Amino acid sequence: MKVKISCVYIIAGVDSKVLSVISRLNMQSNRERSGRVKVAPDQEMLAITADTGIFFSVLLKAIKARRILEVGTSAGFSTLWFADAMGKNHSTRIITIEMNPQKVERALKNFKEAGIDKIIEIKQGIALDLLHKLKGKFDFVFLDADKENIIRYFDIVLPMVRIGGIIAADNMLYPDHFRPAMRKYTRHVHTKPNIQSVTVPIGMGEEITIKLRN
Numbered sequence: 001m002k003v004k005i006s007c008v009y010i011i012a013g014v015d016s017k018v019l020s021v022i023s024r025l026n027m028q029s030n031r032e033r034s035g036r037v038k039v040a041p042d043q044e045m046l047a048i049t050a051d052t053g054i055f056f057s058v059l060l061k062a063i064k065a066r067r068i069l070e071v072g073t074s075a076g077f078s079t080l081w082f083a084d085a086m087g088k089n090h091s092t093r094i095i096t097i098e099m100n101p102q103k104v105e106r107a108l109k110n111f112k113e114a115g116i117d118k119i120i121e122i123k124q125g126i127a128l129d130l131l132h133k134l135k136g137k138f139d140f141v142f143l144d145a146d147k148e149n150i151i152r153y154f155d156i157v158l159p160m161v162r163i164g165g166i167i168a169a170d171n172m173l174y175p176d177h178f179r180p181a182m183r184k185y186t187r188h189v190h191t192k193p194n195i196q197s198v199t200v201p202i203g204m205g206e207e208i209t210i211k212l213r214n
C-alpha cells in the first residue's frame, strides 16, 4: 500500500496513526506556504517539507538513532517523522524544545493523537537556557529554531553528540533571508576538525554534519 502525501509517496511502514497526523499537518503546512490560508505569524508551522521528513527517516534508521534532540518543535511535524523512524520502543526518546506555549500545546495534542506522546518530552522555554541543562549523549540533533543563535546551539550540542551521530540544520538554502546566517553557520561548522559536513539540497536545504571523533 502507498499513501500519497503532496506528490511524495510514502511506502507503507509508517504507522497509520502517525501517518494520518503527518498528512493533516502537511496539508496545513502547504496551505500556509502557498498563502492559501493566513495565520498569525507566531502560529505559522514553518515545518520541514515531506520529502525532508522521508530523508530524515532514512538517515535515522541508517544510524539506528535511539535518542534525539530537536531545537524548534512548532506543531511537531518534524518530531512526528523522527518518532516514526525510531519506533515506539521503550529505549527511544525525543527531547524537543519550543518557547511558544500555544505551539507546545498544539504539538502535544498532535503527539497524543499519533500515539507517540510517551516517547517525546517537550521542554517549553528559551533554547539557550534549556540546552545548557541537558545531560547524556544524542544520536541526532535537529537545529530548527531561530538562526541568530544557531552557531551557539551547534557549539553547545556538538559535545553531546555521540561519535557517528549527526547534527542537522534546516533552511540552509531557503528562504533567501536566512542565507547570510546559514553561510556563517556552514563556515563555522567547517572550522571543526572532528566533523564532516555537507549541504543537501532537499526541501529548504539541510546541513548534515557527522561527528567523526571527540
Ligand SMILES: C[S@@+](CC[C@H](N)C(=O)[O-])C[C@H]1O[C@@H](n2cnc3c(N)ncnc32)[C@H](O)[C@@H]1O
Binding pocket: 045, 046, 047, 048, 071, 072, 073, 074, 075, 076, 077, 078, 079, 097, 098, 099, 100, 103, 125, 126, 127, 128, 144, 145, 146
Ligand atoms: C521553523 S519552526 C520549527 C519547525 C519544526 N521543526 C518542523 O519542521 O515541524 C521554529 C520554531 O522554533 C521556535 N523558536 C524560535 N526561537 C526559539 C528559541 N530561542 N527557543 C525556543 N524555541 C524557539 C519557534 O517558536 C518556532 O515554533
